[in-house]
Amino acid sequence: MRLLRKKTLLAAVLVPFLSLSPAGGQEVWQVDRWTPAFDYGGTAETYSYAPLTAAERPWRICASYPHLKDSYWLSVNYGMVEQARRLQVRLEVVEAGGYPNLERQKAQIAQCAAKADALIVGTVSYDGLTPEIRDLARRMPVIAAVNDIDSRGISAKSGVSWIAMGAAIGDYFTRLHPKGGKPVKVAWFPGPKGAGWVDFVRRGIEPALAKSSANIVAVKWGDTGFEAQLLLLEEVIEEYPDIDYVIGSAVTADAAVSLFRAKNLTGRIGILADYFTHSTYRAIKRGKVIAAPTDQPVMQGRIAVDQAVRALEGTLSARHVGPRIEIVDQASLKHIDAGNSLAPAWFRPIFEVK
Numbered sequence: 001m002r003l004l005r006k007k008t009l010l011a012a013v014l015v016p017f018l019s020l021s022p023a024g025g026q027e028v029w030q031v032d033r034w035t036p037a038f039d040y041g042g043t044a045e046t047y048s049y050a051p052l053t054a055a056e057r058p059w060r061i062c063a064s065y066p067h068l069k070d071s072y073w074l075s076v077n078y079g080m081v082e083q084a085r086r087l088q089v090r091l092e093v094v095e096a097g098g099y100p101n102l103e104r105q106k107a108q109i110a111q112c113a114a115k116a117d118a119l120i121v122g123t124v125s126y127d128g129l130t131p132e133i134r135d136l137a138r139r140m141p142v143i144a145a146v147n148d149i150d151s152r153g154i155s156a157k158s159g160v161s162w163i164a165m166g167a168a169i170g171d172y173f174t175r176l177h178p179k180g181g182k183p184v185k186v187a188w189f190p191g192p193k194g195a196g197w198v199d200f201v202r203r204g205i206e207p208a209l210a211k212s213s214a215n216i217v218a219v220k221w222g223d224t225g226f227e228a229q230l231l232l233l234e235e236v237i238e239e240y241p242d243i244d245y246v247i248g249s250a251v252t253a254d255a256a257v258s259l260f261r262a263k264n265l266t267g268r269i270g271i272l273a274d275y276f277t278h279s280t281y282r283a284i285k286r287g288k289v290i291a292a293p294t295d296q297p298v299m300q301g302r303i304a305v306d307q308a309v310r311a312l313e314g315t316l317s318a319r320h321v322g323p324r325i326e327i328v329d330q331a332s333l334k335h336i337d338a339g340n341s342l343a344p345a346w347f348r349p350i351f352e353v354k
Helices: 006-014 071-087 102-113 130-136 162-176 196-209 226-239 250-262 278-285 297-313
Strands: 018-020 028-035 043-049 060-065 090-095 118-121 142-145 156-158 184-191 214-221 245-248 270-273 291-294 320-322 326-329
Touching: 028 297, 060 071, 060 102, 060 297, 071 090, 071 278, 071 297, 090 102, 102 118, 102 130, 118 130, 118 297, 142 297, 156 297, 162 196, 162 245, 162 270, 162 291, 162 326, 184 196, 184 226, 214 226, 226 245, 226 250, 245 250, 250 270, 250 278, 278 291, 278 326, 297 320
Parallel strands: 060 090, 060 118, 118 142, 142 156, 156 320, 184 214, 184 245, 245 270, 270 291
Antiparallel strands: 018 028, 028 043, 028 320, 291 326
């Protein structure tokens, strides 16, 4: 995969996501549409996406997630559930329990898809599901949601470039600490090896950090569960007690806020996340986390369900779309539309919509 063209990357970082309702009441989402489809090295153009208001029949959709351990995938779940209810289609959700669980995801998909008309998959591995997806694609549309995936067999994709996500937070850090300034020590937590999104975040953030005064003293790989990230953070603090910054997943940021509070390190070590969740929102608001990019996971979930229904009904034209990326910090917090990024506080995972 080629890196994003510079003008596309800048647009993704600087232009906020918009949702418009024209005079007639039809909702329209201003999104990026990628050409060619499924290639984040291509061109992203602004596209007015008008979601369906009803489905032709109560289609059965299976959605498979890597996990529901954090509020990011909870927000994706909320978006899917809302769109399924709006269109009056059926939705069954399964979750693999974490990125190491490829075989579990395969088994869950086989069981769930056997009684579905379409599959939506947030994969635990970029190409680990390719044989199964190519086989399923012979009889149903397969929609890739959020995590990047080998495009063989998929009908559509709802997602953003995680290269751009990584570059967004990397560029933000570089503006804080440009090359030539005082060197700062950074611990970098990419996430689980083999997950589709992780390598792309790394390919975005590391070239950006190379333009800064960062000295990356530690790189810690691991699953994005809270306990796993907490253990990795404890290792880093023991090995490098003088680090200046931690950069990693939203779960890494959550664990860092907790650990630093317990060790009286709050305010001494800066924290940045490479995606945005409820906890990240609260931590940015309270000054515990400096910044994070949002890729509007609620909207991605809604788009994925809409694409699945369109694929089933023969009206799918926007095969690869996704929201714009925004950087969220204390200055921009009051301007973002949190409803596109975060499920309501009352929402709990829903595994079936009938």
